[in-house]
Amino acid sequence: MYLSRLYIENYRSIQKTDLKFERGKNVIVGRNNSGKSNILKAIDLVLGEYSPTYSKSDNISENDFYGQLNKPIFIWCEIQRENNNGVLESINYTEVLKSTFFRMYHDKEQSDQLRVKITDFAKGEKLALFKFTTEAGQAEIDGGGYFKKWIGGKTYCKGWGFEQEFVDKENFALAFLAYKTKEDVLKKELVFLYRENRNSDWIIGFNCNLRNCIIQSAIIPAFRDPKDQLRISSYSWFGKLLKAYVKTDSVELNAAFDSVKDASDGLFRQLKDKISEKEIEIAFPNTSISFQFNPNSKQDIHKSTLIYVNDGFDSELKDKGAGIQSAVTISLYDFYVRNIVHTGSSLLAVEEPELYLHPHGRRVISNRLSRFVDGGKNQVILTTHTSEFLSNIYESQNIICVQKINTSTTAKNIYFNTPKRKQILIKKQNAELFFADSVILTEGADKYFIEEAARCFARSNKFLTEDYEIVSISEDWINDFNISIINCGGKHELWKYAEILNELEIKFITTADFDFLRDGLNEYFTNLKFEKKHSDKLNKLKSKINSKSKYKSIEQIEGEDLIKEVSDFLIECRDQNLFIFTGELENFYIIKPTYDKEGGVIETLGKLIEEQRPISDYVDLSEYYSLFFNFLSLTQNLKEFVEAEPAKMVAYAQTEKQL
Template identity: 30%
Template sequence: MVLKNCLQIEGLIMHVSKLVVKGYRSLANVEVCFNPGINVIVGKNNAGKSNIIRALNLILGERHPLYVRFGNRDFHNDGSNSADELIIAVRLDGSFEAEIPPGRRIKVLELDSSFTPSWDEDCIEILTDESLSVKNAYKYPSEVLKDIKNSTEKWIFLHTKRGDSTNNHGLIYKKNGDWCKIPLRNEIRDLLITTAYVPSYRDPEKMLKITEYSWYGKLIKQIYEKGLRVHEREIRKIQKQHSDKINEIFHEASEELRKRLGRAIFHHKISFKPGPYTKDDEHKSITLFVNDGLDTPYYDKGSGIQSALVIALFTYYCECFHKGSSLLLLEEPENYLHPQGRRALEGELLRFVKENGNGERQIILSTHSPEFLRSVNLTSLVRVHKKLGSTASEIHQIKNVDDDTRRKFRQIMMKKSAEMFFADGVILVEGGEEYIIPQLFDVFARETRWLDSFNVSAIRVDGKGFFKIYTNILSKFNIWWKILTDLDFIYSGIKDFSDFLSDEDILLIDKISSEVNTYVNEYIKDLSDENQKKREKRKRRKEKLQMIVSENQNVGELIDKLKEHGIFILKRGELEDYFTDEAKNLDRRKDRRALEIALRIGGLDEFDLNRWFVDIDEFKNLFEAVKSRIVNAVGGEYVD
C-alpha cells in the first residue's frame, strides 16, 4: 500500500502481553501470553478460540466496557453449576509517546499496599470497593497520562456479576511501588492501544460502521475534514445546487402537503432536502465502493474482499492518523478465501505488523488454516483444547525456546508440517510412510479416512535428527505422538531420547554403534569415490543392524521397550524392505513408489495386502498402539 500525505507519527509500541479470563463462557480460568507481531490461536471447533478473541474485543474493542451487557450464556457453566461472576483483564506492556487534549480531571485511587493483580477474590474486592482505597486525588488527564507512561505495569480490567446492570471496569498501573486505579476513559484507552475486530461471521455494516468512537469513523472524519479545508467553498456550491434541484423535483408535492397541513399547523413551509449537510455529520453519509468489474458498495462484495478491505483500511488509519499502538483481532481470516487468497492475506498481515518503523504492531487471530502459521514464532502460537466431557478450555503454549529450537521450528513450518498443530495426535514418519500409513490404517480399521476421523495426522519429518524437536514441541502443546522409523534409528537417532533409556541401554547402544562402525569400515576402507563410499556405508550399516537384531536378544528387548514410549522401529530395515518385488517395480523413485502403493491399497481387504507387502506386523503393531491411544482419549471402547 502506498501512503501519501500522511501525518508523521512518532511512538513506541504498546501491546497486549497477557490476558486473564475467569468465568467467561468456556474460559473458566485461563491465562494467555501474547507477543508483538502475529499471534495465532489454534484448536478444534468449540475449543474456545473465539472466546479468547471476543474477550479481548470486549475489553479493548470499539464498544466501551461500560456498555457491554452479559447474558446467562456468557457465564461459564460446567454442566451442573454456573459462574456467578466473570473477570477479563489485559496486561499492556511497552511504551508510547502521545499527548492528550485538556479535559476534566480524573479521579485517581491509590490502592491498599497489599494489593497485587492476582485476579482472585481479594483483588476484585479491592478494585470494586472504593472504601478499601488508601486515598484518592483528582488529576488532569495530562498528569495521569504521564504517570501511566512512567508505570512499570499496566492492566485494563472488566468485572461483572450475574444480573448486574453495570460493569466494574478501570485501568490500574504501578508507579513507585504503589498501585493506582482510574476509570477507563475512551480517550486514554485509545492512546494506549486502538483495536479493530473482524469476527468469523462477517457483518460488514458493523465492521465498518461510522460512529464517533469507531476507528473507521475517525478515519473517514479526519480524511473528510482534511480535504474540506481545501475544497469547502466548492462543496458548498455543489450542495446548494443539489438542494435547489431537489426542491424543484419535490415542489409540487411540497405545495400539496402545505395546503393539506395548513389548516392544522398553519402555514408552515414544507420541503424535501438531501443531506444531512450539517458540518459535523457530513462524513457519515460517505459509503465505500469497490469496483471489481461492478462498482457497488463494499457490503455487497464477498466476505473475502471485505476482510482484506478492513485490514487495508485499518493499516491506513494506523499509518496516517492514529498516534497510539494498534491491535488487530481476527477470527478465522481464511473464511471465504481460496488457498492462494489465504496466503496473500497472510502476506498482508505480515506487512501490517512490520510497516511501523518503531516496532511491530500486534495481531491476534484464530484459525483452522495452516497458511497462517507459516510466519508465526513458536512462542506466539497458542493451542486451545478441551478435555473429553469438560466445558472448560485449556491453554497450551511455549513461553521460552532456545535458538536451535526456534530455527528448526521455522524449518518445520516451511515443510508444511503446520497441520500437526491442529491434530489431537501425530504419527511422525521419515518419508513415504506419510502416504502409506493412512491407507494401511483404513484397511486395518475397515473404514475410510480413519485417522482423520479421530483428528490424527501422519507428518513427515525428513530425517531422524528432527524427531526430538517435533516430539518436544508436540508434548508442550499437549498433542500425543508416535514415531515410525527405520532400523538405523538405534544407531543414529536413539540417543536423542535418552531420558527414558537406562545406563544398560546406553551401553548396549554404544556397543551396537561400535560393531556397526567396525563392520562398515572394513567395506569402505579401500574405496576412493565419495558417492560410492556413501552408498556402501548405508548398505553395510543396514546389513549389520539386521544381523544384530536377529542375533542379539537384548536389542530386540530394547526395540520392544521403545514401543512403550511411542517409538516403533522397522526391524527389517526401512520401508522399502517391506515391499514385494511387484511393489518395488512400480517406480524407481522411493516417494513415487510409496505413493503408487498407497493408491493401490486403498479399499483393499487386509488379506489382499500380501500382494504389496511381505510383512505388515510392524505396521499392525503401530495401528493397535494408535487405536489404544484413541480409546483412552475418547474415554470409551473403540468400535471396530
C-alpha cells in the same frame, strides 16, 4: 503498546486460562469448537470499541458464564509500553484532554497512595480491585476514609495532567468483572490500573476513558459485515479516519451542498406541495416538511460516506465478497494507525481471516497482516485453521494452541523464533499437527503407506467391549479420531516435531526405520531429554553389533541372543512412544516396485489405484497393525470412540475369530 497478557476466568467455555502475547504476530490455532473465538471475544469485550460497562451495551448475558452464576466473569488485559533504551513510547492524549480520573491515598498528605499487589489473581485480590466501584465503596470514599487526587485536563486537577502522571509508567491494565447480584441483576465493572514497571505494585486509576489512548484496537469477527467493522461514529476508528479528511469549511463542499439542495427542492417541490395540503396534515399544525439528498448539517456529512470497489464491476463494499471486505478493512485500519491516530502502536485482532478465500487470497491477507505488524511495531492476534497464516518463516510467531478438555478450554503458548523451529513451518502441510488430538510422526514417504494401511486395519479388525460386544471402526478412523500423520522429512528431524508436541501436550508416537538405532536415536534421546539409562542401553547394544555393518533390518544381526536383546529394546522403545520397525520400507514389500524410497511408494500407490487392489497385496502390514494397536492404546482414541457408542473398550483382537 501491545497486549502482553490475557487472563480469563469463568467466561463462556473458559474456566481459567492465562495467555502471554508478544509484539508482532500471535496466531491462535485449534480444532473447531475448541474456544478460539472466545479468546477474541474476551479481548473485544475489554479493548474493543464499545465500553463493556456501558449501560446500554448488551454484551454479557447469563449464557456467557462458565458453569454457575455465583462465580463472576473476570478478564484481565495487561498492556506493555515499549521502552527503547530508557525512552518510553509516547502517548497521544488529544482525545481525552478534557477528561479526568482520580487515584486515591490513605492520608491527606497524599504520601501513601493506594496500591494493589496482583500475583495469581486469588479471589480476594480480584474483588479488591473493584472495591471502590460499588455503592458501598463510593460511600467509603465520600465518607472521608480515603483522599482523592484528580488527574487530567479539568481546572480542579491543579495542573497535574496525564503526561506528568504517566511519564514513567511502563505497564497498564484493564480489569473487567461481571456478576449477578442477590437481586438477580447483572452488574459489570471496569477498572483501569497502571504501574512504573513489572516489579511495582499496581495503582488503581478507576476512570477508563484513557483506554484508546493507551492502545488503539480493531476486532474483526468471523462473520464480517462492513457496516459493523466500518461503523461511522464519533468514537469508532473509521469514523475518526473519515472526519480527519472531511473539511466542513471547504468552499467546494459548501457549493456542492447548495447545488444539491437547490436540485432536491426542485425535484420534490410537487411532492412537498401535495402532502402539505390541509386534508393530508402529515405534520403537526404550523410545521412543514421537505426532502433532501444529504444531511442538513455539514458537520455530519462524513457519516453518509459509502465505500465503492471496482473489480470490474463498480458496487458498494457490502456487496463484494468476504475476501475483498477483509482486505479493505485491514488496509484502511493500517492507514488509520499510520496516518491519523499517531499512537505508538495498535492492535488488530482477526477471527479466521481465511474464510471464503482461495489459497492465493489467503496469502494476500497474510501479507497484509504482516505489513500491518510493521516489523513488530504493531500487534496482530488472529485465529485460524489454515497453514497460510502459520508458515511465515520470516517472522517470529507466538503460536497459541487451544484445546478443549472435557468442557473447558485450555491454551498453551509455543514460540517459533529460532531457525530450527522455523524450519518446521516450511512444510505448510505439517501445520495440521496444531489441530490434532494425536499425531503419528514418520521419517518420510512411509506416511502414505500408513494412511493406506489404516484403511485395511479397520476392515480386518474388530474390537471387544466390556459387555462382550463386537464393534468396528470406520475406514476413515484416522480422521474420525482427529489424528495427523506427519512427514518430518528425515530421521534427524523427528525430535524437533516431538519436542513441539511435548510442549503442546499432544499425544503422539514416533515411527522410524530400523537403521534409526544406528543413526539418529541417540540424538533423539538427547534432544528430548530422555533419562540417561535409555542412551546407555542403546550404546551398550550398539557396541555388541558389528559396527562395520550398515544394518538396515533386524535380520542382518547375527546371533539369537543378540536378536532377542534388540527385540526387547524395541519393545521398551514402544513404551516410550517410539515405534521402530524391524526393517526399512523395502523389507516389507510383497511386490517390489521398480524404484527405491519415495519413488517406490508413489509407484506402489499408483498400482493399487490402477489395479483396484488393497495395499495388503503389495506390502506386509503386520508391523503397521502392531503400530496401530500400540498407538490406539497410547492415545485412548479408540476408548473414547467406543465409549461414545456407549461402551468401554477393554481388549483388542486382530481378527473376529480371536474374539
